[in-house]
Structure formats: structure tokens, C-alpha cells
Amino acid sequence: xxxxxxxxxxxxxxxxxxxxxxxxxxxxxxxxxxxxxxxxxxxxxxxxxxxxxxxxxxxxxxxxxxxxxxxxxxxxxxxxxxxxxxxxxxxxxxxxxxxxxxxxxxxxxxxxxxxxxxxxxxxxxxxxxxxxxxxxxxxxxxxxxxxxxxxxxxxxxxxxxxxxxxxxxxxxxxxxxxxxxxxxxxxxxxxxxxxxxxxxxxxxxxxxxxxxxxxxxxxxxxxxxxxxxxxxxxxxxxxxxxxxxxxxxxxxxxxxxxxxxxxxxxxxxxxxxxxxxxxxxxxxxxxxxxxxxxxxxxxxxxxxxxxxxxxxxxx
Amino acid sequence: xxxxxxxxxxxxxxxxxxxxxxxxxxxxxxxxxxxxxxxxxxxxxxxxxxxxxxxxxxxxxxxxxxxxxxxxxxxxxxxxxxxxxxxxxxxxxxxxxxxxxxxxxxxxxxxxxxxxxxxxxxxxxxxxxxxxxxxxxxxxxxxxxxxxxxxxxxxxxxxxxxxxxxxxxxxxxxxxxxxxxxxxxxxxxxxxxxxxxxxxxxxxxxxxxxxxxxxxxxxxxxxxxxxxxxxxxxxxxxxxxxxxxxxxxxxxxxxxxxxxxxxxxxxxxxxxxxxxxxxxxxxxxxxxxxxxxxxxxxxxxxxxxxxxxxxxxxxxxxxxxxxxxxxxxxxxxxxxxxxxxxxxxxxxxxxxxxxxxxxxxxxxxxxxxxxxxxxxxxxxxxxxxxxxxxxxxxxxxxxxxxxxxxxxxxxxxxxxxxxxxxxxxxxxxxxxxxxxxxxxxxxxxxxxxxxxxxxxxxxxxxxxxxxxxxxxxxxxxxxxxxxxxxxxxxxxxxxxxxxxxxxxxxxxxx
Numbered sequence: 001x002x003x004x005x006x007x008x009x010x011x012x013x014x015x016x017x018x019x020x021x022x023x024x025x026x027x028x029x030x031x032x033x034x035x036x037x038x039x040x041x042x043x044x045x046x047x048x049x050x051x052x053x054x055x056x057x058x059x060x061x062x063x064x065x066x067x068x069x070x071x072x073x074x075x076x077x078x079x080x081x082x083x084x085x086x087x088x089x090x091x092x093x094x095x096x097x098x099x100x101x102x103x104x105x106x107x108x109x110x111x112x113x114x115x116x117x118x119x120x121x122x123x124x125x126x127x128x129x130x131x132x133x134x135x136x137x138x139x140x141x142x143x144x145x146x147x148x149x150x151x152x153x154x155x156x157x158x159x160x161x162x163x164x165x166x167x168x169x170x171x172x173x174x175x176x177x178x179x180x181x182x183x184x185x186x187x188x189x190x191x192x193x194x195x196x197x198x199x200x201x202x203x204x205x206x207x208x209x210x211x212x213x214x215x216x217x218x219x220x221x222x223x224x225x226x227x228x229x230x231x232x233x234x235x236x237x238x239x240x241x242x243x244x245x246x247x248x249x250x251x252x253x254x255x256x257x258x259x260x261x262x263x264x265x266x267x268x269x270x271x272x273x274x275x276x277x278x279x280x281x282x283x284x285x286x287x288x289x290x291x292x293x294x295x296x297x298x299x300x301x302x303x304x305x306x307x308x309x310x311x312x313x314x315x
Numbered sequence: 316x317x318x319x320x321x322x323x324x325x326x327x328x329x330x331x332x333x334x335x336x337x338x339x340x341x342x343x344x345x346x347x348x349x350x351x352x353x354x355x356x357x358x359x360x361x362x363x364x365x366x367x368x369x370x371x372x373x374x375x376x377x378x379x380x381x382x383x384x385x386x387x388x389x390x391x392x393x394x395x396x397x398x399x400x401x402x403x404x405x406x407x408x409x410x411x412x413x414x415x416x417x418x419x420x421x422x423x424x425x426x427x428x429x430x431x432x433x434x435x436x437x438x439x440x441x442x443x444x445x446x447x448x449x450x451x452x453x454x455x456x457x458x459x460x461x462x463x464x465x466x467x468x469x470x471x472x473x474x475x476x477x478x479x480x481x482x483x484x485x486x487x488x489x490x491x492x493x494x495x496x497x498x499x500x501x502x503x504x505x506x507x508x509x510x511x512x513x514x515x516x517x518x519x520x521x522x523x524x525x526x527x528x529x530x531x532x533x534x535x536x537x538x539x540x541x542x543x544x545x546x547x548x549x550x551x552x553x554x555x556x557x558x559x560x561x562x563x564x565x566x567x568x569x570x571x572x573x574x575x576x577x578x579x580x581x582x583x584x585x586x587x588x589x590x591x592x593x594x595x596x597x598x599x600x601x602x603x604x605x606x607x608x609x610x611x612x613x614x615x616x617x618x619x620x621x622x623x624x625x626x627x628x629x630x631x632x633x634x635x636x637x638x639x640x641x642x643x644x645x646x647x648x649x650x651x652x653x654x655x656x657x658x659x660x661x662x663x664x665x666x667x668x669x670x671x672x673x674x675x676x677x678x679x680x681x682x683x684x685x686x687x688x689x690x691x692x693x694x695x696x697x698x699x700x701x702x703x704x705x706x707x708x709x710x711x712x713x714x715x716x717x718x719x720x721x722x723x724x725x726x727x728x729x730x731x732x733x734x735x736x737x738x739x740x741x742x743x744x745x746x747x748x749x750x751x752x753x754x755x756x757x758x759x760x761x762x763x764x765x766x767x768x769x770x771x772x773x774x775x776x777x778x779x780x781x782x783x784x785x786x787x788x789x790x791x792x793x794x795x796x797x798x799x800x801x802x803x804x805x806x807x808x809x810x811x812x813x814x815x816x817x818x819x820x821x822x823x824x825x
Contacts, residue, residue: 040704042360044351045431045674046723047470048707049736049743052432088355088502090482098501107566154532157628161540162562169527169536173500261501269352272702 001302005295012291016284017077023283027276028066034086035062041273055207060086062276073280082281087273092281095266100248102172103262104253106185107247109178111240113186114193121190126232127201127224137194144168144191148271153184154255181258185251189243195259196239200232200235207231216239230304237304241297245290343802345521347817348534348543350674352502352527356485358424359431362469362784368507368525369816370411371472371490374402374421374451374521375463377812380570380624383463387416387473387491388451397458397766402466404449409512410475411496412489418445424473425453425466427483433470434727438462459762460771464729467814476768489501493816494523503527519822520804531676538563538799543805545817546799550676551609556796566798570811571623571725572794573615576669577706577718580787581749584665585717589644591786595634596641597692603684604792608677613792618782619724620793622811626730628776631783634790641692650693658693666695671719672703681791682719707744720745721794734778735759738787747787756783 027034035057040048042056057063061072076083082092125134144152157180161169171177204210205228213223252264263282270278337751345608347368353361358371365371374388385391388402408416422445429436438461442454455462465471475489488496493515494507505525509518526543528534535553537543539562554565576594578585585591600614616633619626650658650665658665669683679700686696696717709715722737722745724730737746739759755778762774782788800807805824 023358032705036708036711037702037704040707044363044701044722045745047359047434048745049432049437050707050711051436053707055432078776080450088360089357090355154536157536161542162560165541168542169540170533171504171526171537171542173504244440256530257533259503259526259530259533261503273354274704277724303331 008295016287019287020280037274087275099266109182110185114189118190118194122194126198126201141191204232241293348546359470366469369493375467402451434468438465544801549797568809576789589793593644594639615790667716668697669717750787
């Protein structure tokens with residue numbers, strides 16, 4: 001088991017460095033001059049002059065060759081130093097911690113609410129497939145999945161912030177700021193995960209071991225609690241781990257709408273400004289998060305089904 | 316399970332009640348919402364926010380007509396050779412860290428601004444020295460009459476020497492303004508409190524916050540939800556919605572920023588002044604201003620709007636809309652109608668690409684309207700919406716054909732700062748491209764060298780006349796500042812030059 005964990009950590013580092021390297025190559029091969037973007041972000045569009053562009057180029061190290069720039073970054077990264085943002089001059093780690101903290105808060109709240117909704121809906125629909133409840137939940141799920149998060153978020157803002165003035169429209173500095181973005185995100189997540197849970201429960205319901213338990217004369221509730229839940233949870237947990245990774249870095253539209261300073265918004269701003277050191281730091285961290293979330297899911301699956309390691313399935 | 320559910324509900328209830336409590340008490344914090352994030356504390360990056368939140372002040376400022384007046388400077392004189400300026404600072408002013416305002420502190424701030432390529436680096440400054448405790452001496456390489464206007468820019472803000480670390484980076488901002496910087500959260504939330512030592516008129520607003528919110532719709536939502544007291548850079552559509560909701564007020568002011576088309580005059584199509592004039596005549600500015608911008612007064616009749624009172628010349632012949640005259644001029648220039656209706660000359664169709672960007676509201680919509688209007692006279696325009704940085708980047712590569720942009724002529728209250736940089740001997744990233752006028756250069760240098768006001772007045776009208784006649788850039792509409800204002804505050808004035816404190820003169824509604 002420890003060997004497997006060590007392997008995953010190694011995998012994570014390889015993924016992170018590979019993704020960052022690819023990002024560097026892509027950014028450097030993009031048309032345009034990164035120094036122009038950084039100068040514009042620093043001085044504003046009105047203050048952009050070529051003299052300032054050259055000043056920024058020298059100050060940020062962009063006057064070096066691409067290979068030297070990359071090797072400097074790699075050597076620093078191997079010493080656990082992600083350098084300083086070319087745009088703000090602040091340590092990259094400082095910005096990453098601030099934005100990652102907000103992304104994690106949002107992700108945790110959204111996944112918690114989504115599970116709160118999806119678990120009962122998915123289990124009930126899976127236990128009674130084809131029933132009216134199942135059909136209604138499928139229709140509601142399709143509706144939420146097809147509705148863009150931006151539209152759903154804007155509707156919630158109009159109702160709860162503009163119409164009734166009981167929640168803030170946007171921001172991040174008050175506890176209640178988390179409610180609308182997390183609900184918006186959670187509704188989209190619950191729409192999908194409730195269907196995954198339903199399918200998983202249906203598969204478990206039709207399994208041989210549940211039939212055997214019924215033949216033993218156990219009650220339906222006890223059969224599902226003792227034998228169904230754990231088995232049905234395995235694919236669901238893997239799916240939630242993927243959702244977690246997506247929620248951490250892939251909800252930039254919602255972060256923008258609610259002005260929530262997550263890692264997605266930081267990435268967007270950094271790409272706009274072509275802040276190379278920051279973009280590489282973010283891609284490295286996102287790579288590590290994906291591997292970390294998968295490792296966590298594997299560990300939970302191992303806890304739920306220890307036989308899986310014997311069969312060589314997970315981790 | 317029950318315990319978990321109970322805890323969850325308790326947490327949500329607490330959060331919810333907190334929200335209601337804040338609303339009920341009407342927390343007295345004035346919240347300003349603007350699109351611009353603060354990319355570090357150095358004043359060339361952050362000065363716009365600290366100046367506009369009333370935290371830092373400059374030596375000079377501008378009145379609402381753009382005339383330069385003293386702010387931290389009591390008065391100033393220029394030497395006989397016009398190359399040495401003496402600024403007398405006001406007495407008894409203290410920075411927010413308690414240290415007194417001295418010429419030494421002001422010199423340090425300005426020297427660092429010069430090193431960081433603040434706007435005074437374009438004012439030919441050679442030396443900044445404290446002559447005595449309150450007398451600051453600034454030397455320029457040659458006579459430069461617009462220096463006081465350059466000193467009004469936020470990058471020339473004066474802060475205490477304790478604001479800088481050993482490498483001259485700003486670590487804390489200790490200004491002299493009405494509000495003290497008390498904290499920040501990331502690069503988008505800054506808090507301030509009223510300074511008890513401020514010398515000016517005291518406001519009943521004790522606490523303020525600056526929120527950087529990049530999305531225009533979100534700024535609109537925030538002002539409608541009562542979460543923002545002043546929301547800047549709203550779109551005309553948001554302004555209409557806010558007005559109709561009755562939940563906030565809207566103020567619209569034309570500012571010295573102009574939406575204009577920059578043409579690459581190195582291209583044979585645009586090298587001919589009569590073709591540029593034809594393009595100008597083909598644009599229905601009134602239609603764009605009325606239909607799209609909902610403000611007929613924003614149609615540009617010349618480069619600078621009336622809000623730039625010192626430079627705007629109402630007697631200058633207006634830029635007009637006359638598609639028939641445009642067609643005649645194009646025909647005289649050798650452009651003939653092709654089979655598909657697009658003009659052709661030497662077998663080449665008259666088509667070009669125009670880049671614009673979405674970070675300023677309405678630019679893409681205006682570009683699309685221009686596209687349609689030019690097609691009426693036989694010119695095919697391709698609109699490309701990209702990041703604003705693509706314009707200077709493509710320009711330096713030489714691949715830029717045309718761009719629609721919103722140029723600020725008020726960043727230095729005397730527009731000569733921008734006009735000289737854009738249309739002078741070495742045009743900057745947003746100025747004329749492949750166009751130069753020796754006559755204009757002579758006039759621009761004459762304006763900067765003269766300290767005689769009537770003479771400067773004549774020169775600026777001649778400068779505008781050349782730009783209006785030659786059209787190295789084609790003004791389309793003047794930019795309007797649309798601000799959403801909550802009913803919680805009153806006496807809000809919008810500074811057309813975007814340098815004064817947002818909160819100046821503002822009070823809670825009684």
C-alpha cells in the first residue's frame with residue numbers, strides 16, 4: 001500500500017512538471033510578446049509605452065532566452081521555490097495559497113450540498129427505477145445539466161440578492177458570500193452525481209450477493225445498509241474525486257460571476273497577462289491536485305473494498 | 316446522521332442570520348466597485364486605486380475644466396531658463412504614519428516613480444532635489460511647460476519614506492489623503508478608514524472599501540442588490556436596468572476618453588488622407604451614439620469632448636456623416652465598385668481587419684456597427700475581438716491593419732501629454748501608425764516650450780485642426796462614464812479626469 005502511495009506521489013510530480021513544461025512551451029510559442037501583456041496589466045492600457053515594455057522585460061527576466069528562463073524556473077521548482085509573479089512581484093506561493101484556499105472552500109461547500117441533494121435522490125431513484133420519482137429526478141437532472149452555470153447563478157443572484165436582498169450578489173469576504181456560488185455549483189454537480197448514484201444503486205440491487213442476502217430472509221433496509229451502500233459507493237467516490245478536481249480549477253465562469261477569487265480566476269488573469277511564473281505554478285499545483293484527488297479516491301475505495309488490492313484493481 | 320444534519324442546518328442558519336443582521340444594522344461602510352484589480356502596491360501599479368480612494372495625494376491636481384491647481388504644493392515657480400521648477404509644499408501636513416510631509420519625502424516618492432517609469436519619466440525630468448524642508452526642486456532637460464500636469468498623475472503620488480523597503484518597493488501605503496489604508500484581501504479588496512488629521516472638509520463617511528469586480532454584469536447586480544454604493548464602468552444596458560429598477564441612481568458623464576479607429580497609414584489604402592476622410596464620412600456617429608450607446612451627445616465631432624474644456628474647440632468644423640461624399644472621395648482615389656459591391660483598386664478589394672477588445676464596454680458592438688456602415692460605401696471590414704494587448708503587440712510586429720480603441724486623453728489632465736505621445740515625433744502604442752506631420756511636431760514642441768498662455772491657446776487649436784484635417788486616427792464616439800450610485804449616499808460628483816477621490820464631498824444620505 002505504501003509503495004502504491006509513493007508511486008502516486010511520484011506520478012503526481014511527473015504530471016505536474018510535464019504539464020508545466022508543456023504550458024511553458026505553448027506560452028512561449030504563442031504569438032505576441034509577454035512583456036507587452038505584463039506591462040499593460042501593470043500600467044493599464046492607457047499607460048502602455050514601448051519604453052515601459054522594455055523596462056518590464058528587463059525587470060521580469062523576459063530578456064533572457066526561453067531555455068534559460070525555463071531552466072531557472074525548473075531549478076527553483078526542484079528546490080520547492082516557485083519564484084515570484086512577473087506581474088505583481090509577489091511570491092507565487094503567496095497568491096496560490098490565497099486562491100487555492102478560496103477554491104477549496106467553494107469546492108467543499110459545493111460538493112457537500114450536492115451530496116446532500118444527490119444521495120437521497122439517487123438512492124431513491126435507484127431503488128425504484130422507472131417510478132414517477134425516478135422520471136421526475138431524471139427530468140430535473142437534465143434541466144439542470146443543460147442550464148449553463150452562468151445563467152443559473154444570475155437567476156439566483158436576481159432572486160436572493162436583487163429581489164429579496166437577503167444574500168450578497170458577489171464577493172468573498174463575508175461568510176454568507178459562499179452561499180450563492182456554492183448552491184449554483186452544487187445544483188449542477190448534483191444533477192450528474194444523482195444519476196451516477198442511481199445507476200450504481202441499480203447495479204448493486206441486481207447483484208448476486210444481494211439476491212443471496214434476500215434469500216437469507218434479511219429485511220430490504222438491512223440488506224441495502226449492510227451490503228448495498230458500500231458497494232454502490234465505490235464508483236460514486238471515484239466520480240466525486242473527478243468532480244472535486246473539476247470544481248477546483250474548472251469553474252472560472254462562476255468565479256468570475258460571483259467575484260470569487262478561486263484558482264480558476266487566478267489562472268485566467270495570469271493567462272491574460274502572460275504571467276509565465278504564475279501560470280507554471282498554477283498548472284503544477286492543478287496537476288498535483290488531480291493526482292491527489294485520485295489517490296484519495298483510491299484510498300477510500302480500498303477502505304470500502306479491501307479485496308480490490310488483492311485483485312490488483314485499485315489502487 | 317441526525318447530528319450531522321442538525322449541524323449543517325445550524326451552520327446555514329448562522330450564516331443566514333449573519334447576513335440579515337448586516338442588512339438590518341446598515342453597516343456604514345462605503346463600498347466602491349470598479350473593474351480594475353490592483354497588481355501590487357508600487358504606485359505605478361496601484362496609485363490609481365489609492366488616489367481614487369482618497370488615500371494618497373499628488374503635488375498637483377486638476378479642476379473639473381482640466382486646469383491645474385495645487386494639492387500638496389502650495390505654489391510653484393519656474394526659473395528664467397524654464398528648466399528648473401520650485402514647488403513650495405503646504406505646511407503642517409502629516410502622512411498617515413505620523414511623519415511630516417517634507418520635500419525630502421516628496422523627492423523620494425518622485426525619484427522612485429521616475430525609476431519605475433511613472434508618467435514623469437516622459438516629462439524630460441533630469442533631477443529631483445529637496446532645496447529645503449518644504450521646497451522641492453525639479454529640473455528638466457529642456458523647457459517643459461506641462462510638468463505640473465504630469466505631477467497630477469497617480470504614479471506621482473507622494474507617500475511617506477516608511478512606505479518603501481530597502482529595494483524601494485512599496486510595502487505599506489502611508490499617504491496624506493482623507494482615508495488611511497487599513498488592510499487588504501488579495502488583489503481585489505482594500506479597506507480604508509477616515510484620517511482624523513485630514514486638513515480638508517470632513518465627511519461623515521468613516522469607512523470605505525474598494526472592490527475590484529471584473530465582470531460588468533456583476534457590478535450591476537451589486538449596485539442593484541445594495542451591496543455597492545458606487546459602481547463604475549457600467550454598460551448602457553446595465554444603466555437602463557438599474558434606472559428602471561429604482562434601486563439605485565445612475566450618473567452619466569462624458570469624459571476625455573474617445574473611441575477611435577487607429578489606421579495603419581503605411582498600408583496603401585490608408586496612406587491617402589482623402590480615403591481616411593471618406594472612412595470618417597461613412598461613419599454615422601449619431602446613429603451609433605443614439606442606438607447603441609443610448610447617449611446622442613457622445614457622438615464625436617472632434618478628437619476631444621467638451622469635458623476637456625481647455626482643449627475642446629466648438630468652432631472646429633464637425634466630423635460629419637455623408638456616405639455620398641465618402642463614395643465620391645473613394646472614387647476620386649481610384650476605388651471602383653466590384654461585382655460583389657466591394658470597392659476594387661488595381662485588382663485588390665478594399666478590405667481590412669480591425670481589432671478591438673471587450674474589456675471596455677461597447678467596443679465590440681460599436682465595431683460591428685462600423686462594419687455595417689463601411690459596407691454601405693463598399694469597404695469590407697473584418698472585426699476581430701481580442702485582448703487589448705494584441706493591439707500594441709501586432710503594431711510592434713507591423714501586422715496591425717486597424718484597431719478600435721478607447722483612448723484616454725485625460726490621464727494627464729493637460730491632454731498634451733497624450734497627444735504628444737500619440738501623434739508627436741515618436742508615436743506610442745496607441746497613437747498614429749505610419750503617419751507623421753512635421754508641422755504638427757513643430758506645434759507640439761512649441762506648446763511644450765511655451766509658458767505664454769495665449770500663445771499656448773492658439774497652438775492647441777492649430778494642433779487640433781491638423782488632427783481633424785489629416786485624421787491619422789478617426790474619432791467615433793466620446794466615452795461616457797456610467798456610474799451606479801446607491802440611495803445611501805449623496806453629493807456624488809464624477810471627475811472627468813479620473814484622478815480625484817471617489818469619496819470627495821460624498822455624505823451618507825440624511
